[in-house]
Amino acid sequence: MRTILYLIRKEFLQIFRDKFIGKAIFAIPIVQMLILVPAVTFEIRHVRMCIIDLDRSVESGALVAQLEGSSFFRVTQATFSEKEAQEWMHRGQCDLILQIPSDFGKNVGNGVPTRLMVSANAINASHAQLSWAYVNGIIRDFNLNLLAGKAGNLSSVSPPKIEITQRYWYNETLNYKYYMLPGVLGILVTAIAFVLAGLNLVKEKESGTIEQINVTPVKKYQFMTAKIVPFLLIGLVDLALGIVIGRLVFGIPFVGSATLLFFVSFIFMIAALGLALFISTFTQTQQQFMFAGFFFMIIFMLMSGIFTPLESMPEWARNINLLNPVAYIMRINRMVMLKGSTLSDISGDIYALTAIAVVATLLAVWKYRKTA
Amino acid sequence: MKRFLGFVKKEFIHIFRDYLTMIILFGIPALLTLLFGFVITNELKDVKVAFLDLSRDEITQQLTDKISSSGFFIRSSDLNSYAEIDQVLRSNNAKAVIVFSEDFGRKLIREGKATINIITDGSEPNMATQTTSFISAIAADFNKELAGTTMSGNLLVQPEVRMIYNPTLKSQHMFVPGLITMIMILICALMTSITLTREKEFGTMEVLLVSPLKPIQIIMGKVVPYFFLSLIDALLIILLSWGVFGLAVKGSLLLLLLEVMLYIMMSLSLGILISSVAKTMQQAIFITLVGGMLPTVLLSGFIFPIESMPKVYGWISAVMPPRYFIIIIKNIMIKGTGFLFVWKETLILLFFTLLFIGLSIKKFKVRLQ
C-alpha cells in the first residue's frame, strides 16, 4: 500500500514539474468550454435567402415580409435575374433562392393554386432539409391566413381537426448548449486523461525507467494503480470545473444528483484510463501511442452520440457501442444533468460501464510484464 | 543537395519501419470516412415512443398503429397515468410520450376537435424537433384520411424545392470536405510537431545542428516525407468517397490537388511552429491534439455552420485556416467552380503558411542565440 502512495507521489511530482502541462490540464478545459459551447448549435438562424420576385404585387410583398420576419432567414439579396441569383449561390453568398412567378398575386386573388420554386444549397443536406421545412412552415401559415381571409367561401362543414400541442421537457427552450456542454466536457476530460496516462507509460518505456521499476519488488497492480489514480483525480477536478462553468456562465441545469454523476464519472475514468494503459502496452514510442490513442479516441467519440443520436446509427454500430465507454458516459451525463435521472434509471448502464472498467484494467495489468 | 536527399531518405525509412504508425496513418482517414458515411447521421430512426392513451378507442388505436408502423418510431410502452411520464423519459425508455386526451374519438367526431399532447425529451434538441415534426406530420396525414378530403385543394401556394449541388441529399457532401480538412491539419501538425520535438527531447537536435546540414534543410528533410504521406491520405479519402459513396469531384481535379498541397504545406508549417514552442513531445501533443482537435472540428464550419453561430465566431473562425479550406474544397469538389471563386481563400491560406514559417524561423533564430 505504501508503495502505491510513493508511486502516486512520484507521478504527481512529474506531472506538475512540467509547468506548461500543469497549467494546461486545467486551463484548456476552461478555455475550450467558454469558447466552444456557445458556438455549437444545429439551430437554423440567419440563413441567407435571395428573393426573385417577378411579380412585385401586394401579395408577393406580404409573403416576402413574412419570410423576412422570421429569425431563421435573412433576406440578403433581391433580383429579377435567375442567373444572378445562381451566381450568388455559387459564390456562397446565399444559401436559399425563392422564386415568385409573375402571376402570383393574380392567382392568389382568384383562388388559383400557384407554385413557388425554392432552390436550396444542399451541400449540407440536413441543413437544407431543415431550411426547407421552415420555408414550408411559413408558407403553410401564409396559406392559412389566406384561407382565413376567405372564410366565407368555405363550406360550412369544417373537417375534424386534430390539434397538436407540444411540450419539451427538461429543456423547454431546446437550448443546444444544454445538449452540447456535457458532450464537450466529456470529450475534453477523456482526452486529457487518456493522453496523459498513455504517454506517461510509454515515456517510461522509452527512457528506460520502467526497467528500473521492473527490477524492484513493485507489483504489477501497484504500478498500474499509480498510473491511474493521478489522472483519475485530475479528470474529476476538470469535470467539476466544467460543471461549475456550465452552471455559472451558461446556466446549465443540474437536476440530478452530483454524487451520482461523480460516482459514474469515477467508474468511467477508470475504464478510459485502463484502455489507455492497455493500448500503451502495445506501443514502443510516444508517437505510436499518440496515433493509436487518437485512432481509438476519435472512433469512440464520434460514435458516442455527441453530435448525432445513437438511434440513427446502423445495428452493427450500436453493437460496437456496447463496448464504448464514452457512449455510456455521454448518455449518463445528459440524463443525470438535464433530466435528473436516478440510480435505478441508469443502473443498466452503470453495470456495463463497471464491467468495461474492470476488464480494461485487468487487461492492462495482465499485458504489462515485469519479466520479459 | 546529395546530403539533403540522403537525410530525407533516412527519414522516410524511419517512418516506414514504424508499422503501427503507418497502419494508423492510413487507417484513420479510411475509417473516419466510413464512419461518417454510415454512422454519423441525423436520420430519424428507431425512436422509442410511449403512449398514454386516456381514451382507448378505435381512433386512438389507429393513430397509435400508424405512428408505430411508420418506420421512424418504436412503440416502447403504454402508460397508465401522467405520473409515469417523467420516469419513462428520465430512464430513456422513451424519447417522447404521446398523450391522447379522454374521449378522444368522440370529441373528434362530435365536436370536430380533439387534442394530442406530444411530450418530448428536450435534452436532445435535434432529435426532439424532428420527432415532434414527424409525429405532427403523421397526425396531419391521419387527419386528412379521416376528413376524406384532399386538403391540398385548399392550399393556394404550393412550394416546390430543388436541392442544388446535392439532389440526392447525401450527407457525404458535407462531411467529406470537412473530413479532409480536419484530418489533414491534425495529422500534419501532429506529425511534424512530434518529429521535431522528439529531437529536442532526446537531445539529438544538437547533433543535427552541428552536422553539415543547414537548419532549414533539417526541417525540410523531416517534413518532406509527411508531405507525401498526407497527400496520399487526402487522395485516399477522395477515392474512398468516390468508390464507396459515389461522390465525384465535380470541378477540376488538378486545381483540387494543388489546393490540397497548399493546405498540407500550411498544416506542416503550423506543426513546425508548434514544435518551436513545445519543449517536449507531450507538450506538442497536448497543444495540437487536446488544444486543437475540438476547436477545429467545431468552429471551422465542418459540422456546425458558421452562420448559425453568434457573430463573434465569425471573427474567431476568421483566424482558423481550416475554415477557408473547407470553403475551397466544397467549391471545387461539390459546386464544381473554378479558381476564380476560391482565389481569396487560397491567398489567405498562403498568407497563413508564410506567417507560420516566418514565426518559426524567428523562434528558431532566437533559440540558436
Added chain:
Amino acid sequence: MMNNRETVISVRELVKKFGSFKANDRLSFDVFEGEIFGFLGANGAGKTTAIRILSGLSAPTSGSVQVAGYDAAREPEKIKKNIGYMCQKFSLYEDLTVRENIMLYGGIYGMKKKLIRERTESLLQRLNFAEYGDRLIAGLPLGFRQKLAFSVAVLHEPKIVFLDEPTGGVDPIARRQFWEMIYETAAAGITVFVTTHYMDEAEYCDRISIMNEGRIVALGTPGELKKAWNVATVEEVFVKIARPEKATL
C-alpha cells in the same frame, strides 16, 4: 578459502535463446557472498542478457538459476526483494530531483521514511553533493548520476547488487572513485556482480568470468587466469581466448 562462504548465485547450464539465436549457451558458474564478481566479455557477448536473467528481468530458456536462494525462472519477484540493480542508462527519473528519486526507491523497497531521510543525507555528504539534493537529475553531470544510481541501488542494503556496464562513458578519475564505492559496498557484505567490457577493471575483481559468443570461456581469479595463459594482464588473456588469430606470442 572459498568453501566457507555462502553461494549467493548459482547458475547451471543456463541457456537463453531469442528465436534461433543463442545469446547464452550453457553458462555455469557460482558467485560467493561478499565477493566482487566481474562478468567480462566483448560487446554482444551475452553479458547483458545474462545479468537480466539473474535480476529477474528476463526468463531463462532452460537451465537452473538460483539467486539469493530463489529460482529465477519460477520466483523472479522474490529475487527482486533482495537485490539492487543499476543499468547502463543509470535510469533515474530525469524530471525528479535527487532527493525525490532516493525517496521513491527507498519507499519502494519498504524502508521507513526516517531511515530513508537519514541515509539520503549521509549519502549526499559522502558524495560531496549535499547542495545538489534538490536539483533535477536532468541537469547533473554523468559522473554524479552514475554514483547516485549506484547509491540508490544499494540504499536498501540488498544481498546482491547487479551493475550492468556501470562505468560506460565516464572519465577515468570518476571510474576510479566508482570502484572505491564498490569496494566499500563489498566490504559491507553486499555481493557485487558487475559486467563490463573494460578489461582493466577485471583487476579490481575478486573473481571474473570471460564470455565470448554466448559461452563462458574462462572462470577464476584474475591471478589464476593470467598464470594459466601466461600473460601479464587480463586483457591479454581475453585477446588470447577470444581472438586467437590476433594474439602475439
